[in-house]
Amino acid sequence: MASEIHSLLQTLFLVSSSLSLCFSIRNSIPNGFFKFLLILPFFFLFLYIPLQFHTIHFQGPIGFFIGWLGSFKLLLFAFGKGPLCSAATSSSLPRFLAVGSLPIEIPDHKSPPNHSLIPPSAKLIFLILTILAINFKNHLHPNAIPLFYCLLIYFFLEFLIGTTATLAKTVLGVELLPYFNEPYFSDSLQDFWGRRWNLMTSRILRLTIYDPCRNLTIGVIGRRPASMVAVIATFVVSGLMHELIYFYMGRMAPTWEVTCFFVVHGVCVVAEMAVRLGAGGRFRAPRVARICLTIMFVMGTGSWLFFPQCIRAKMDVRMLEEYAAIGAFFKTITLHFIPPFNPTSFLFH
Structure with a gap:
């Protein structure tokens, strides 16, 4: 510490x-x-x-x-x-x-x-419960473990970024752009990645990767193909940056599974764009069905490509060990500055 x-x-x-x-x-x-x-x-x-x-x-x-x-x-x-x-x-x-x-x-x-259906206090409770559930993962069905990792990442980011944003708003006295927009209501991959999940990162990637790539290729291949190429490039860069984040946390050589996860999603977003353009807004499934399919696809591909590296790096084990170390650190500090209470010495003083 x-x-x-x-x-x-x-x-x-x-x-x-x-x-x-x-x-x-x-x-x-x-x-x-x-x-x-x-x-x-x-x-x-x-x-x-x-x-x-x-x-x-x-x-x-x-x-x-x-x-x-x-x-x-x-x-x-x-x-x-x-x-x-x-x-x-x-x-x-x-x-x-x-x-x-x-x-x-x-x-x-x-x-x-940005009003959320789940209040911050409830998200903190869900985060704690998710951490406790992962601590007992040996007693869970193997297919349920990726679900808890998905919840852990979402609620951890919500709590971490929400707390950071609240402190910044209080100190700076300004409103901030929202970071999440209820991603569990996404009815397509475009909706999930572009309008609901990790909005600050989406805005940064649009400016650094999507717009330059689209502007460079639009005169060569046309407007719609250039947009699709830019989408793929954006997801590739996002995958590479996630590999870097994993390296920061695990110091393990990249396996490129996370990059493959984002490439798969980039290709599927492009496919969505093509289907939507071809259908012209017709033949849309009910919104509830689209939400279920989107969330199932995100979680299914995450279980396959995104979370295995988390499990190999034992990130959940390290989190619990660090919580214990933080508790021991503050206990040591407390005992150093506040001597233990001795009732005998108090009574006979």
């Missing part, structure tokens, strides 16, 4: 210093290749920072916040795009630091509130 806290303080210094320098040149250096060259060392620094941590509770979030989102935001910033260049962010250093280092985005205009 002591070494992790030291690494965390070092990370806070490096990230805040890097972002402060970027903030200082936001208007003095023109957007483009020269600013990109100046930003490039910070990009590689952000990719390296998660390797300093050894616990999964730091490796995962910092790998995601800094290694992936933070580095991609810097690339967009170099070309005058993305959340770091919005009017609401670029006018304030605290907002610039928060948006650059956290999975949040401040809209230029007031966004509608």
